[in-house]
Amino acid sequence: MNAIPQLPPVGAAALRLAPLAPLSFVADRFARSLGRRHPALFTRLGAEADKIFLIDPTDLPLAFRLLPRPEAPRLEAIRREAAGSLEAGSWDARVAGPLAALIGLVHGAYDGDALFFSRDLVIEGDTAAVLALRNAIDNEEMDLVREAAALFGPFESLARRPARDLAAFATRWTGVALTRPGRGTQE
Amino acid sequence: MTAPRSIELVCPAGTPAALRAAVEAGAHAVYCGFNDETNARNFPGLNFSREEMAEAIKFAHNHGAKVLVALNTFPRAGAFWRWSKAVDDCARFGADAVILADLGLLDYAARRESGLRLHLSVQAAAANADAINFYARTFGVRRVVLPRVLTVQEIAAINREIDAETEVFIFGGLCVMAEGRCSLSSYATGKSPNMNGACSPASHVEYREAGGALVSRLGGFAINRVAGGQPAPYPTLCKGVFEAGDYKGHVFEDPVSLDAAALIPQLAEAGVTALKIEGRQRSRAYTEAVVRSFRRALDDHAAGRPIAAGELRALTEGQQTTSGAYRKTWR
Amino acid sequence: MAERNFELTLGPLQFNWPAQKFVDFYAAVADEAPVDRVVIGELVCSKRAPFYADRLPGAIERLERGGKQVVLGSLALITLERERRAARENFDQAAHDVEINDLTLMNWVRDGKAFSVGPLVNVYNEATLAFLAGRGARRVCLPPELPFASVETIARASKDIGVGIELWAYGRMPLAISGRCTHARAHGLSKDSCQFVCDKDPDGLPTKTLDGVDFLAINGVQTLSFKYANLILDLDRLADAGVAGLRLSPHSGDFIAVTKAFADVSEGRISPREGLSRLSRAAPQAEFTDGFLFGECGAAPLPVI
Numbered sequence: 001m002n003a004i005p006q007l008p009p010v011g012a013a014a015l016r017l018a019p020l021a022p023l024s025f026v027a028d029r030f031a032r033s034l035g036r037r038h039p040a041l042f043t044r045l046g047a048e049a050d051k052i053f054l055i056d057p058t059d060l061p062l063a064f065r066l067l068p069r070p071e072a073p074r075l076e077a078i079r080r081e082a083a084g085s086l087e088a089g090s091w092d093a094r095v096a097g098p099l100a101a102l103i104g105l106v107h108g109a110y111d112g113d114a115l116f117f118s119r120d121l122v123i124e125g126d127t128a129a130v131l132a133l134r135n136a137i138d139n140e141e142m143d144l145v146r147e148a149a150a151l152f153g154p155f156e157s158l159a160r161r162p163a164r165d166l167a168a169f170a171t172r173w174t175g176v177a178l179t180r181p182g183r184g185t186q187e
Numbered sequence: 188m189t190a191p192r193s194i195e196l197v198c199p200a201g202t203p204a205a206l207r208a209a210v211e212a213g214a215h216a217v218y219c220g221f222n223d224e225t226n227a228r229n230f231p232g233l234n235f236s237r238e239e240m241a242e243a244i245k246f247a248h249n250h251g252a253k254v255l256v257a258l259n260t261f262p263r264a265g266a267f268w269r270w271s272k273a274v275d276d277c278a279r280f281g282a283d284a285v286i287l288a289d290l291g292l293l294d295y296a297a298r299r300e301s302g303l304r305l306h307l308s309v310q311a312a313a314a315n316a317d318a319i320n321f322y323a324r325t326f327g328v329r330r331v332v333l334p335r336v337l338t339v340q341e342i343a344a345i346n347r348e349i350d351a352e353t354e355v356f357i358f359g360g361l362c363v364m365a366e367g368r369c370s371l372s373s374y375a376t377g378k379s380p381n382m383n384g385a386c387s388p389a390s391h392v393e394y395r396e397a398g399g400a401l402v403s404r405l406g407g408f409a410i411n412r413v414a415g416g417q418p419a420p421y422p423t424l425c426k427g428v429f430e431a432g433d434y435k436g437h438v439f440e441d442p443v444s445l446d447a448a449a450l451i452p453q454l455a456e457a458g459v460t461a462l463k464i465e466g467r468q469r470s471r472a473y474t475e476a477v478v479r480s481f482r483r484a485l486d487d488h489a490a491g492r493p494i495a496a497g498e499l500r501a502l503t504e505g506q507q508t509t510s511g512a513y514r515k516t517w518r
Numbered sequence: 519m520a521e522r523n524f525e526l527t528l529g530p531l532q533f534n535w536p537a538q539k540f541v542d543f544y545a546a547v548a549d550e551a552p553v554d555r556v557v558i559g560e561l562v563c564s565k566r567a568p569f570y571a572d573r574l575p576g577a578i579e580r581l582e583r584g585g586k587q588v589v590l591g592s593l594a595l596i597t598l599e600r601e602r603r604a605a606r607e608n609f610d611q612a613a614h615d616v617e618i619n620d621l622t623l624m625n626w627v628r629d630g631k632a633f634s635v636g637p638l639v640n641v642y643n644e645a646t647l648a649f650l651a652g653r654g655a656r657r658v659c660l661p662p663e664l665p666f667a668s669v670e671t672i673a674r675a676s677k678d679i680g681v682g683i684e685l686w687a688y689g690r691m692p693l694a695i696s697g698r699c700t701h702a703r704a705h706g707l708s709k710d711s712c713q714f715v716c717d718k719d720p721d722g723l724p725t726k727t728l729d730g731v732d733f734l735a736i737n738g739v740q741t742l743s744f745k746y747a748n749l750i751l752d753l754d755r756l757a758d759a760g761v762a763g764l765r766l767s768p769h770s771g772d773f774i775a776v777t778k779a780f781a782d783v784s785e786g787r788i789s790p791r792e793g794l795s796r797l798s799r800a801a802p803q804a805e806f807t808d809g810f811l812f813g814e815c816g817a818a819p820l821p822v823i
Binding site: 043044045046048105108109110111112113114116117118119122123124127128129130131132133134135136138139140141 | 201202203204205208230231232233236388389390392393394395396401413415416417418419420421468469470471472473475476501502503504505506
């Protein structure tokens with residue numbers, strides 16, 4: 001497997017300055033939209049949907065707390081430096097790795113076990129919950145850019161092209177692939 | 188021998204998405220299981236509901252691929268109906284074969300679903316021609332998945348003596364022990380591949396990063412400590428680090444994974460019908476990459492071209508591969 | 519409460535003992551051990567068999583003179599040509615019953631030939647039991663990993679079809695078998711040039727975790743539990759469930775005392791607690807478990823009562 005790109009420090013620095021509230025707002029909208037568009041995700045999660053997941057992109061100054069409740073899924077952005085916010089006890093399962101690896105998992109570009117073998121992915125806490133989440137997501141064949149465009153509701157088709165262009169720009173700039181390889185970009 | 192025989196590539200699918208990926212990447216057959224304890228990869232979030240299975244079989248058939256359904260755990264006493272119903276459902280959905288291990292379930296399938304093709308799971312550990320002949324004669328088993336304890340020469344000898352097809356593992360996780368005859372997992376966790384369909388179940392696995400090292404525990408037993416930067420293994424006991432007398436290390440097996448791509452010509456010569464890729468627990472990224480690579484290898488072999496091997500190492504446990512028991516030195 | 523009249527079976531020796539120790543052990547069993555059946559023959563590794571092959575007929579004869587029913591046990595994992603031949607010869611002889619520990623032997627089952635099934639054959643449910651009974655199985659020792667609920671169901675079914683159910687009641691439990699020899703590997707050797715190093719460990723080579731916790735025991739190509747199964751506190755429950763026999767697996771030390779403790783508790787001469795303390799004295803180094811049947815996992819310690 002090729003080396004996994006790390007987000008450049010300047011990108012991380014920019015995010016450190018970004019206000020958290022709008023980010024959390026968008027993240028939460030995103031989670032709810034995802035829930036509507038991918039109900040099978042929750043069927044696969046089964047009882048593990050009750051767990052709290054810490055999605056921890058190690059090259060970002062912030063992490064995400066995911067509560068994949070079928071009726072109201074939530075995704076919150078948390079600042080890394082906020083005291084105690086990332087500590088064990090505030091989550092059941094932690095999945096940590098470079099942003100590119102985490103996104104690549106969602107897109108099916110990377111294999112979770114291979115990332116674990118190579119130590120690019122760190123798993124802590126409830127291993128069964130992590131496995132369920134990984135498998136559930138893997139089956140959905142998601143493209144995050146398309147999911148983001150879906151946030152625009154009726155204007156989704158209008159949003160798709162600018163979202164894709166923005167993603168392509170971000171990919172060139174950071175090295176982190178934001179679309180599903182071989183699919184999302186040609187549509 | 189004249190032209191090389193064509194060999195069937197049997198590929199894993201843990202989810203409908205992985206099944207589609209496998210079929211699109213060139214699988215001749217895909218094996219998968221229901222989302223319960225009836226199969227030996229009963230992992231959280233994995234496998235097929237009844238509706239998904241029916242759909243998957245249709246999809247595969249439309250693309251010219253077969254679906255083999257693994258019902259390869261040993262039915263729990265008092266709950267046999269759950270397994271026998273799974274057999275009936277497979278017949279109803281038009282599965283190309285069921286992969287069974289339990290004598291009682293084989294007996295049921297042979298008597299009740301006479302139209303259904305039966306394969307013997309590796310979990311039955313039929314390791315010689317006499318055992319295989321017993322299954323073939325008694326239940327009409329048409330194909331046997333051979334346990335990973337045999338050399339290529341032994342496989343060839345078996346094929347000369349039996350009236351059934353053989354399928355062997357070519358790539359993926361490597362059981363050190365005779366499959367279906369291992370209770371290491373339940374000794375530590377209470378859950379076993381035979382009874383619960385999971386070796387080293389995730390519910391009993393704990394990872395902890397301590398000072399750059401990764402410590403893995405199973406059922407509270409420390410089974411591995413890997414220094415920072417070193418490849419991590421699966422949390423299975425047979426790949427753990429233990430102390431036995433003066434020996435300290437991987438007492439049973441190093442964290443390596445099987446890659447017998449280089450042995451495809453010999454295995455074909457030995458008369459195997461199908462090559463099996465392990466990994467229903469893996470993502471569709473793995474399925475896609477491995478299936479594509481092995482389909483190319485088989486096509487190369489069929490066309491008399493040399494086979495490129497070793498290109499999948501990054502996907503393997505321990506990031507190291509072995510040809511396992513196929514070479515006698517492994518023992 | 520059901521009467522506790524278990525048949526006691528001495529399981530096949532799992533370890534590589536010197537020929538003289540082998541002879542002495544079976545002589546003592548013949549003369550002193552209150553067991554009904556003795557399963558004898560190499561279970562683990564066919565390379566060991568030649569060491570005592572010439573002593574086997576004498577041991578069998580002595581056991582029969584001592585009033586024991588002798589059953590010839592099969593190898594657990596049969597792959598080689600000579601292993602198949604030996605298994606078939608053992609199965610086709612008419613003098614003794616045979617215990618199947620590898621389903622290979624099912625290939626030679628013919629109508630009318632009764633046989634026993636050992637704990638290394640996967641009997642997990644009543645359907646499998648019924649199938650084997652239909653082929654001539656008369657006694658089945660269940661795999662050690664079965665939980666008690668499964669034992670109850672299978673034992674209930676066994677009564678209607680004339681099969682006796684036996685449980686692994688004492689000794690290190692077989693957990694796995696491999697084509698590879700772990701014992702040789704731990705000594706830097708391979709199976710083909712193993713120098714028979716498994717003879718250094720008469721009860722298996724204890725294997726510890728990274729934390730120094732005793733966990734497993736290596737025995738050639740076989741992996742055993744570090745803990746000894748010990749069901750002596752559970753005999754009432756087993757009798758109630760309809761279990762017919764108890765299997766005691768040979769270990770070094772005072773094994774005759776082990777067989778006597780089980781016989782005495784089984785027949786009500788001493789209490790289970792007294793039986794347990796006798797077993798502790800007979801094997802002071804042993805840690806006991808009944809975890810597969812009654813605990814969270816196979817390694818769970820015996821509950822402190």
